[in-house]
Amino acid sequence: MGEFRNLKCLSPAEVRLLISKKDSTISITAALAKGYCHASVIILPDCLANDFEAFCHRNPAPLPLIYRSQLGETSCPPLSRHTDIRTDLSQYYVYEDGRLVKTVSNLHSYTRQTSIQSEQHAEQHSHRWSDMVCFYLGCNSSFAGRLKNVGVPVRNMEQGRNTSMYKTGVSCVPVGVFSCPLVVTMCPVPPDVLDVAVEETYSNPLGHGAPVHIGDPALLGIMDLSTPDYGERPELQPGDVPVFWASGMTAIEAILNSKPSLAISNSPDCMFLTDIPASSSSTITPPTESMAPSYSKPNSEQAPLCFLVSHNPLLYSLACQRVVARIRELEMIIGEDPGQRGIRALFVQDELLHSCLALSHSTSVAITTGFPTHYMHSPPDETDGPPGAIAMATMLLSLGKQVTMVTDKRALEMNQAIIDEAVKTGVLKSTIPLITFDDNDPDAALHFLCHHGDSSKPRYDHLVAIERSGRAEDGNYYNMREVNIKHLVDPIDELFIAAKNIPGITTTGIGDGGNELGMGKLKEKVKSLMPKGSLIACEVPADHAIVAGVSNWGGYAVACGLFLLHTCPTHQRYLKKGLGVERTPSREQLQDWTANLPSVNKEETFLSTLVRxxxxxxxxxxxxMEVDGLTFHPTHSGIINRLLDVTLAASSENH
Structure with a gap:
């Protein structure tokens, strides 16, 4: 027993020597050589090696490739000295045609010509060691220790259970014969230490890096946490949030799916011990540039911050510190109040950020606008609202989202003509559906929002109202002069009310007075702090309420915030679950997104269209050419230029 206790004090080289001698005291390696990097090992025939290397580079979070050996190489120069991979693992798994067929304690038999017995395919199973290539992949063997060291409880260790791992419904990027679902490790984390857990694991890219999903497992295609595919059933404590990291078991799934005639791996509890200190794992340099790892070295400004996006379903998102700071700058700019309406009193920090994060995760967005304040004129609408709505729509389209506009029946023909003109003049990227809502039965909103009225099948995952007249407490709709304009407004508020009870639909309201749809989230502030607030305050809340000096500015800021998130490598990695190598946009993508940002020229063109x-x-x-009594030049043009300065400066920093 004394010898066993001393094992933990041995260096990696000393442990490898004992393993090679098949010392009976060593069965698993997770607790050994602490402070040094461990690696998982995949050994494949040469004919599959190039495809597997490319597969690793295309899926860097689950498969962080550290080293690819030369053909038939038994040593591993960048990672350790005096290594023989045929003997330096305590247990190996051998796979034939995608089936685990045996467990062996060394691979010496593969040094000689070996024919694996198969009546029908014997000629396909002949391999020498000189035909084989070894892949060394980073792993998270120090994962639990790292989390414990920074005060994050590790539930499976507390419960004496193995880590839980799950196959997801997310497909890795396929290469050649290799394709498989992403496998993830799940660790329950209390919400107050989520940021700590995220930051600590981000700093260890060879240990799979930051989480790829935080929240409802169903969003990954995992329907039951109590039945993991690998490991043991977890027990979440009250309030715990499920946090998912990419897992190296993805490599085993790739072997099982691709069915190579022969493949060898370490057993899950028996990793390869390197001589690389864990503290320098992010600076491992491969022997050739062509074998460079497909991950970025940790950068403090790219370190992720964690934000709650949705309660139902539970979803958190990540964005880097630099981009978060820039979006907060945008929020401060749009919060200025040159019209002296006192709107700053309604400001709540990070409503813009949370809305942009939710929209970034969305696929189908419905936008509504229209405030018929000029009830004595035809049309009664104002110039605030449509420009911001179109600015958001064109950026969402550029990012590949589906966009629908919802309008009042009385304004349908006019707004269709305005959309057509916006496309013609290049203000809007492409045409979008324009529809109306009829509140003709108790379930009208449900059927509008969901396919066949089924709340599990929403048509839209985000509703946005910008400068849209909102229903007051007495059921009427008021402009800032306390005039009831209900006769000019369709009950689109019902969609926001219904969305509160439909999982998967998030809502945003953008306003500048407190009487706009969605500002019900700030109702008490509006009532007490805004002129005539007790009468005009909107009763209907949104999940996110963006306050701006002019509502259009809120729409411009959302477009800029979405641009920033899609040029943020940290956020893009999270969106893509650590799969694919395009963590920064291509030049063509960046040019398209930049072209679809709001600009002084486009907004001036669109405002002139509205005036016509x-x-x-x-x-x-x-x-x-004015909005809310403020002339386009210099007020609105100045705000647009300042928003662009922040946005494009941050984009250049990210690249």
Whole structure:
């Protein structure tokens, strides 16, 4: 027993020597050579080696490739001295045609010509060691220790259980014969230490890096946490959040799926012990540039911060510190109040950030706008709202989202003509559906929002209202002069009310007075702090309420925030679950996204279109190039340029 206790004090080389001599005291290696990198090992025939290397580079989170051996090489110069991979693992798994067929304690038999017995395919199973290539992959063997060291409880260790791992419904990027689902490791984490867990694992890219998903396992295609595919059933404590990291077991799934005639791996508890200190794992340099690992070295400014995006289903998202800071700058700019309406009193930090994160995760967005404040004119609409709505729509389209506009029946024909003109003049990337909502039965909103009225099949995953007249406590709709304009407004509020009870639909409201749809989230502030607030305050809340000096500015900031998130490598890695190598956009993508940002020229063009359609400034009623009584130049053009300066400067920093 004394010898066993001393094993933990031995160096990796000393442990490898004992393993090679088949010392009976060593069965698993997880607790040995602490402070040094461990690696998993995959050994394949040469004919599959190039495809597997490419597969690793295309799926870097689950398969962080450290070293690919030369053909028939038994040593591993960059990772350790005096190594013979045929003997330096305590247990090997041998696979034939995608089936685990045996466990062996060394691989000396593969040094000689070996024919694996198969009546029908014997000629396909003949391999020499000189035909084989070894792949060394980073692993998270120090995962639990790292989390414990920074105060994050490790539930499976507390419960004396093995880590839980699951096959997901997310497909790895296929290469050649290799394709398989992503496998993830799950660790329950209390919400107050999520940021700590994320940051600590981000700093260890060879240990699979930061989480690839935080929240509802069903969003990964995992329907039951109590039945892991590998490991043991976890026990979550009250309040724990399921956090998922990419797992090296993905490599085993790739072997099982591709069915190579021969493949060898380490057994899950018997890793290869390297001589590389864990503290320098992110700086391992491969012997040739062509074998460079497909991960980025940790960068403090790219370190992720964690934010709650949705309660139902539970979803958190990640974005890097630099981009978060820039989106907060955007939020401060749009919160300025040159019209002196006192709107700053309603400001809540990070509503813009949370909305942008939720929209980034969305696939189908419905946007509504329209505030018929000028009830004495035809049309009664104002110039605040449509420009911000179109700015968001064109950026969402550029990012590959589906976008639908929802409008009042009275304004359908006019708004269709405005959309057509926006496409023609290049303000809007492409045309989008324009629809109306009829509240003709109790389930109308449910059927509008969900396919066949089935709440498990929503058509949209995000609703956005910008400068949209919102229902007050008494059921009426008021402009800032306390005039009831209910007769000009369709009950689109019902969609936001219904969405609260439909899992998977998030809502955003953008306003500048407190009487706009979605501002019900700030109702008490509006009532107590805004002029005439007790009457005009909107009753209907949104999940995120973005306050701006002019609502259009909120739409511009959302477009800029989405651009920033899609140029953020940390956020992109999280969106893509650590799969694919395009963590930064291509030049063509970046050019397209940049072209679809709001600009002074585009917004001036669109405002002139609105004026030609007889749409007036909200505060003054002027049929002129102004919004809310503020002239386009210099006020609105100045805000647009400042938003762009922050956005494009941050984008260049990310690249």
């Amino acid at each position: 359609f007889g749409i007036r400034s909200g505060k003054t009623g002027h049929l002129a």
